[in-house]
Amino acid sequence: MPQTSRHFLFLQGPHGPWFRTLGEGVAASGAKVGRVAFNAGDAAFWPAETLIPFNAPQEDWPATFRALLSERGVTDIVLYGDTRPVHAQAVAIAREVGVTVHVFEEGYLRPHWVTYERGGSNGHSRLMDMSIPEMREALHASGMEMPQAPPRWGDMKQHMFWGAAYHWKVWRGTGYDHFRPHRTLTVAQEFRLYLRRLALMPVHHIERRLATRRIMRGGFPFHLVLLQLEHDASFRMHSPFSTMTDFLEVVTEGFATGAPRHHHLVFKAHPLEDGRVPVAEEVARLARMHGITDRVHFVRGGKLAHLLNDARSAVTVNSTAAQQVLWRGLPLAALGRAVYDKPDFVTPQPLADFFARPQRPDGRAYRVYRHYLLETSQIPGGFYSRRGRHALLRQVVDMMLSDYDPYDALPAGEAAPRQPLRND
Template sequence: MANTTVKPTRRVFLFLQGPHGPFFSELAAKLSETGAACWRVAFNAGDGARWTDRDTLLPFRQSEDAWIDQFSQWITETGATDLVLYGDTRRRHADAIKLARKAGLVIHVFEEGYLRPYWATYERNGSNGNSRLMDITLDQMERALLERSALPTMPPDRWGDLRQHMVHGALYHWHVLFRNQSFPHFRPHRDQTVAQEFRLQVLRLLRRPRHMIERRWTTQRIRKGGWPYHVVLLQLEHDASFRAFSDFASQTEFVNLVVDGFAKGAASHHRLVFKAHPLEDGRAPLEQTIRKRAAKHGLSDRVFFVRGGKLAYLLQAARSAVTVNSTAAHQALWRGLPVRSFGTSVYDKPGLVSHQPLPDFFTSPKPPDPEAHAIYRQFLLETSQLPGGFYSSKGRVQLLRHVVDRILAPHDPYENRLSAHESKTQQLRVVR
């Protein structure tokens, strides 16, 4: 009898922009071991600097308005079956995703870990406000968890991702600044020029020792002061989630709103602590804005600004946390702290975050439901959160060990978990 086995279609992965550093190149090497082909689009010299196979590098040197036609042509020429990218809101990525959907490609989206810092996020079709998590209820998560996975859910080994992140970022912008002659039409997706981005990266590295001293002194003063305090989790003003999924045009608007709410609702012996993002580079005048608004309300001695550092040191003794939609809120929820969030976020579920008016929140914040948070966190750990990171070598090794199988799976991680429960339910119905 003739062999009628149908050979599976060869997977062809088309990579767009990724996290700074070699992660995408290393991921492509692992996928190539499975027989897949991998191609990388480079919008600038930084994108291609760490891609080891120069024969599969596709430089995009045309003007912005030619992007869609060129991307469509590359899909056809490469025979692409899959699209891989980091973040889904920058214009080139958003346009590519729309076209990839029409062409029937599987869309793989990476992001920083929702349960940062010890995990990375892997989803399909979208992340953050575009994530499928937005449509999955806690009841669905709870039912799905009846079929438990054997995957580990404890934090993996620690590594220095932040320091490596800063170094890879500086190197990336060095390539764009000094080796970008062959990409004359490249324009960054952020407001700053390439030269400004590189300058900010270098200054942040040079100022790091001084900032560490300032941060330790301020943190110790807060922790030893004996005051009840509330922590404001600031984000980068150019952060994709902040810009795409919030109603604030700038961090200044958010800062002013929080200080005003604190002035109206907080007890006179409480303090307010603004915690800057670890990668804050000074492009937004956050500290000046905070001090100016605090002085307007006569709160200069009750409002603090902490530049970067580990969030755990502040959250351990905090009363509550306020943010737009930072993933750092997960750390506050894990500690049982009340969280007031604004904008669109994957953790904005009933029983998790408060929607009280800010003055009321600072007066009497409503804490999260521990059971609801346990369900939500466990569901993420068994689906989209993978141990590891993009920037340190240890983090990448850990992440690559898990992510290749997830990419090759026929369904996205949420569907796998939800459908497992549905399949079990149908089997029980048949037996009965």
């Protein structure tokens, strides 16, 4: 299809200017672009001349979306995450009428990468149905060596800044009376939580360093629990747990039942944990209930490397941080649906057995999997920093304009060249 005949309709994106930056890049190819704004936060990060305000009840969205596709000749839709209601409805309709769906997500190999797929992400990704032998065959045909991640951290501070800015715009903006957030909290509550987290960063930094020091100097074997955000789409839509407490109970009971008495359990909070769920209090309560208080620790966010370097194993629902676990060759238990949940390297053991005798992953199989992701859906860069956005833009526009899905491009010899970020 000639590029000038394509019309890309953007829906909701990551907090901040990434979708505007991407829209400008796509428009530079000669394609038409537009964006639907569901609230004042969406509108703030897009040029007014191609903005399409949607200020109607939620139940009117499917009919409105169908009309937009038809009237504007939309060929492609672009969105961030595919599970929020307006996106799930749009994806279903787009598939029905043959419109291409471009899905962005946080990197499966975070923090140095962003995920770009077509059709769906996380539990809806094509990766869910791919085997390691299939990936190995595609890589063999390409003859490429594995790209390396840049030796730098992600853009967490910028992420928090743009999150606060977005929710401020939504809260104080006008013209979108029917907007309802896809999460349970109000926009005002979300904004106050962002401000609170920003204000408490120095305190949490001290708490985190003290807790990590106690663990590192403790001299005991420990197992690491990688916590997620209860309101995150992966946890809500692709796990068997309705609340974080449900997950904490299963893990604590499994550890108390199966782990050797001299082993400890370390719960590591997500870096963006904002206190809407009393995770630390629940961990302490469950430890008391099972009589293991002196063997349970809680760490607020921060980097994984120091803890993973000495951990015996790790447990998660479906956190992308588990990729770092597997890269180190540590045993991993994943209790939800995840793109990396392959029998080659994720244990099928019940938790009590896992804590007693954790099985190590097949390192060779995981390296095939990781290499396959880096040659297909993982793009170096980030949504929230200027440098990260520019790095993404250099590759992703060509990938979106390609006739090939990222997973089909590799065996077809059409995969985009991969250049990791420089550390300068």
